[in-house]
Amino acid sequence: MITSTSKSFETVLENLKGENKLFLVGCGDCATICKTGDEDTVKAMKAKLEENGKTVTGWIVVTPACNVGKLRKEFKAVKQQIDDSDSILVMSCGLCVAAVIDAVEQVKPVHPGTDTGFGGETIRFGQFTERCSMCGECILEDTGGICPVTMCSKGLLNGPCGGYKNGKCEVDPELDCGWMMIYERLGKLNKLDKMEPLRKPKNFAKWKRPRKLVLTDEQKFGKKKTTNE
Amino acid sequence: MSQLKESLTKGKFVITSEIGPPKGTNIMPHIEEAEHFLKGKVAAINVTDIQSAVMRFGSLATCRLLVEHGMEPVLQMVCRDRNRLALQSDLLSAAGLGIENVLCLTGDHQVMGDHKDAKGVYDLDSVQLLAAAKGLTEGHDMSGNKLDGTPNLFLGAVVTPESEPVEPQIIKMKKKILAGAQFFQTQAVYDIDRFASFMDKVRGFGVPVMAGIVVLKSAGMAKFMNANVAGVKVPENLIEEMKKMKTEEDKIKKGVELAAKVINGVKKYCQGAHIMPLGWDKHVPSIIAQCDLS
Ligand code: SF4
Ligand code: SF4
Numbered sequence: 360m361i362t363s364t365s366k367s368f369e370t371v372l373e374n375l376k377g378e379n380k381l382f383l384v385g386c387g388d389c390a391t392i393c394k395t396g397d398e399d400t401v402k403a404m405k406a407k408l409e410e411n412g413k414t415v416t417g418w419i420v421v422t423p424a425c426n427v428g429k430l431r432k433e434f435k436a437v438k439q440q441i442d443d444s445d446s447i448l449v450m451s452c453g454l455c456v457a458a459v460i461d462a463v464e465q466v467k468p469v470h471p472g473t474d475t476g477f478g479g480e481t482i483r484f485g486q487f488t489e490r491c492s493m494c495g496e497c498i499l500e501d502t503g504g505i506c507p508v509t510m511c512s513k514g515l516l517n518g519p520c521g522g523y524k525n526g527k528c529e530v531d532p533e534l535d536c537g538w539m540m541i542y543e544r545l546g547k548l549n550k551l552d553k554m555e556p557l558r559k560p561k562n563f564a565k566w567k568r569p570r571k572l573v574l575t576d577e578q579k580f581g582k583k584k585t586t587n588e
Numbered sequence: 589m590s591q592l593k594e595s596l597t598k599g600k601f602v603i604t605s606e607i608g609p610p611k612g613t614n615i616m617p618h619i620e621e622a623e624h625f626l627k628g629k630v631a632a633i634n635v636t637d638i639q640s641a642v643m644r645f646g647s648l649a650t651c652r653l654l655v656e657h658g659m660e661p662v663l664q665m666v667c668r669d670r671n672r673l674a675l676q677s678d679l680l681s682a683a684g685l686g687i688e689n690v691l692c693l694t695g696d697h698q699v700m701g702d703h704k705d706a707k708g709v710y711d712l713d714s715v716q717l718l719a720a721a722k723g724l725t726e727g728h729d730m731s732g733n734k735l736d737g738t739p740n741l742f743l744g745a746v747v748t749p750e751s752e753p754v755e756p757q758i759i760k761m762k763k764k765i766l767a768g769a770q771f772f773q774t775q776a777v778y779d780i781d782r783f784a785s786f787m788d789k790v791r792g793f794g795v796p797v798m799a800g801i802v803v804l805k806s807a808g809m810a811k812f813m814n815a816n817v818a819g820v821k822v823p824e825n826l827i828e829e830m831k832k833m834k835t836e837e838d839k840i841k842k843g844v845e846l847a848a849k850v851i852n853g854v855k856k857y858c859q860g861a862h863i864m865p866l867g868w869d870k871h872v873p874s875i876i877a878q879c880d881l882s
Contacts, residue, residue, distance in 0.1 A: 512697055513668075513708060517715035518760035520694040521748035521775055524818040530697045542756045554759050557766055560672065560716045560730075 361389045361425075361452045362476035362487050365400070368407060374470050375446065380414045382437070382444035384430075384459055386451035387422025392481070395473045396420070396450035404450060404472070416443040424455040430462035441465060448472050495565035501553050503544035508561070510537025516558040590688040591660050592632040593742040596771055596796045601881060602860035603851075604662065604773070604798060605872050606634040609645035619653050625869045627659050629876055632689055634662040634773070634862070638669060641701025648678060652685045662744065663687050666695025671711035672720060676729055679721050683739030691744040691773065692717040692764075715760065715767045718743055722768030745769035747797075748819035749777060749786035758789055765795050773862040775819045776802035778826060780853035787857040798860035803847045803868050803875070806839055807831040844871050848878035855880070 366374075375381065383401050390396030398420050405415045417440025421433050434441060441447070446468035449456045452475040460469050479487030492509045498516070499506060508514045512530040519538030522529030528536045545551050595602045605626050607618055626633055633654055637647040651661035663682050665675065682690060694714045698706040712720060720730050727738040745764040751757045761772065777783045777799045790797065802820070804810050807830040810822040826846060833839040851861045861879075865872050 513694060513710045513713070515694065515710065515713040517713050517763055519756050520714075521746065521751060521757070522694075522697070522818045523751065525752075529818055530699050538756060542753070551755075551759075554756070555763070557715060557719065557763055560712050563711070 360392065360479050360481055360487065361454065362479045363390055363393050363395045363452045363473035364476065365395045365450070365473050366471070371404075371448065371470070371472055372411060375408075375413065375448070378445035378468065379412075380416050380443060380445045381408060382416050382441050382447045383418035384424055384447060384449045384451070384455070385418065385420035386424035386455050387420050388425075389423070390451035390455070390473070391420070391422075393487075394485075396424070396455075401450055404448070416440040424449070424451050425458045427458045427461045430458055434462060446470060494561065495570065496562055498558070501556075501558075502541045503548055503550065503553070505537065505541045505544055507537055507541060510535075510540060512537070516561065518554055589740075590632075590742040592662065592689050593770070595631050596859055599859070601855055602631045602796075602798065603629070603863065603876060603879075603881070604632045604634060604860065605630045605863045605865060605869070606636065607650070607869065608636045608639050608866075609647065609650045611642065611644040613645065615645050615650060615653060618650070619657055621869050622654060622659060623657050625872055627657070629873055630863070631860075632660040632662050634664055634691060637664040637666045637693075637695070638701075639696075641668065641696045641698045641703065641706075643701070643703055648682060648685070648687070651682065651687045655686045660689070661687055662689040662691050664691045664693060665717065666693050667710050667712050667714060667717055668695035668698060668708050671709055672730055675712060675717060676720055676724060679724055679741065680735075680737075680739055683741060688740055689742045689744065690721060691746065692721065692769070693746055714745060715763045718745060718764055718767035718769050725768075742770055743768050744771045744773060746774065747772050747790075748775040749783055750775065750779075750821045751819045754786065754789075761790060762793065765793055769795060771795060771859075772797045774798065774800040776800045776813070776817075776864070777854060778820075778822050778850060780850065780857075782821075783854055784857050796859035798862045799850070799854040799858050801847050801850055801861050801863045801875075803863065803865050803871065804830055804843045805866070805868065806833075840868075840871060843868070844874045845878065847875045851875070851879045 383404060385396035385401040394400055401418050401420060405418055408415055417437050419433060419437050421430055447459060448470045449459050450472040456469055456471045477489040478491060478493055480490045481487055489509055491506055494508050507516055512528050523536040523539050526536055526539045528534045545553055607622050609615060622633055635647045635650045647664055651663045654661040692714050698708045721741055721743050724739050725741050727735050747761045748757050807827050810827045810830060813820045814822055830842055833842045863872055
């Protein structure tokens with residue numbers, strides 16, 4: 360789940376300066392859960408833009424709007440509305456902004472309507488927390504399933520600094536120290552020895568941006584495609 | 589050769605102290621103060637590295653100035669501000685500038701300082717920095733490339749004996765030794781009994797430990813540290829003693845007396861004391877004078 364929060368309406372208006380006809384894109388997945396790009400929020404944005412003298416040529420909520428193929432398919436039905444617009448406002452995360460740029464045939468400005476947050480675990484409805492930084496080299500096996508890269512404010516790999524107090528991090532008395540969480544969990548699992556080996560620095564070559572993942576046909580379809588099939 | 593290394597190796601009880609560079613270029617008064625109050629009285633002088641994440645004059649340059657004025661520095665290096673390229677490069681530079689002692693630390697988080705919007709680096713942690721430094725002394729960098737000229741470094745690390753729980757500190761201390769730490773300086777120690785029981789747990793590691801001594805300046809400072817500084821516990825009776833001091837002069841006298849008392853108390857359990865005067869450099873000689881260092 361990718362979290363996002365709406366940019367202020369003033370910021371959105373400022374970004375749309377000089378563009379009067381807009382097409383809006385929402386997302387039926389993460390941005391719907393975060394209430395930044397669900398149908399109601401998109402409609403409310405439409406009304407507010409119209410109140411401020413803009414024309415909204417149309418809108419669509421795609422599930423999910425980060426899927427270029429899906430967008431292309433669904434954009435067909437609203438082609439005219441997109442053609443008629445000066446620009447597109449994407450009310451979803453940065454991935455959706457990129458996907459919309461890749462999916463629309465027309466070259467026109469595409470504006471982000473939100474600030475994208477993090478890959479989050481859903482604690483309960485409307486409550487999300489970052490637990491993984493998507494580092495490309497997972498070490499959860501050795502840390503009791505709690506990620507020091509993410510849960511320790513300094514991303515330390517070899518155990519805590521001297522900054523923990525009452526289980527909290529030096530950075531913020533409200534913030535649990537990630538390494539205390541790891542220490543306690545490994546203790547309960549009787550696996551404290553996992554804290555002992557020297558852990559090498561992270562391989563940031565694996566973090567070289569932008570990252571890409573391309574599955575082979577075999578991975579995608581379960582077996583090698585042959586010409587006979 | 590590092591005098592600090594030599595003294596610790598010989599098993600002497602060693603005293604070190606510390607200076608913090610200024611925010612700005614006015615470094616010379618600090619060097620002169622060190623020359624006046626610390627030179628010849630302590631084995632080596634730590635220079636803090638952008639202490640408390642408050643931007644200031646550099647540790648490496650300050651260390652070199654100490655060398656030029658006939659003092660032995662301990663270069664503190666934190667992991668917050670430099671990646672592995674810069675850290676290794678600075679270690680080579682240190683050796684090239686005649687600096688041998690290096691204390692490797694994680695570093696306070698950037699939000700604790702005066703550039704809260706800074707990017708924290710933490711490419712390496714303190715254990716990995718020690719391993720990298722040790723690698724350099726063996727003639728290769730972190731990628732295994734051979735060095736043209738190998739640095740001589742005496743590597744130190746820190747541990748916080750009053751952390752609760754202390755076990756993770758001890759696990760990490762062992763890792764620091766495995767990685768290359770040859771001596772330890774601790775976070776502030778005030779309670780002798782608790783320090784003694786900490787030393788019981790780590791004495792077997794066979795690496796010299798110097799107890800950290802933060803000189804108390806007032807009861808208020810003690811209370812502040814108890815409330816806000818992780819791993820620092822000033823016992824109530826010391827705060828009470830401090831409270832009775834009304835004049836500035838009495839406070840200094842008491843602060844000095846208590847610091848010396850802790851040093852005399854920890855002496856039989858460890859290999860040295862590291863005095864952090866936090867600006868009270870001029871009182872370090874009186875502290876040392878009150879210590880029984882025979
Ligand atoms: S180590 Fe942490 S950041 Fe990396 S993949 Fe695992 S959980 Fe995610
Ligand atoms: S206090 Fe804990 S979470 Fe905070 S930086 Fe230190 S080890 Fe990491």
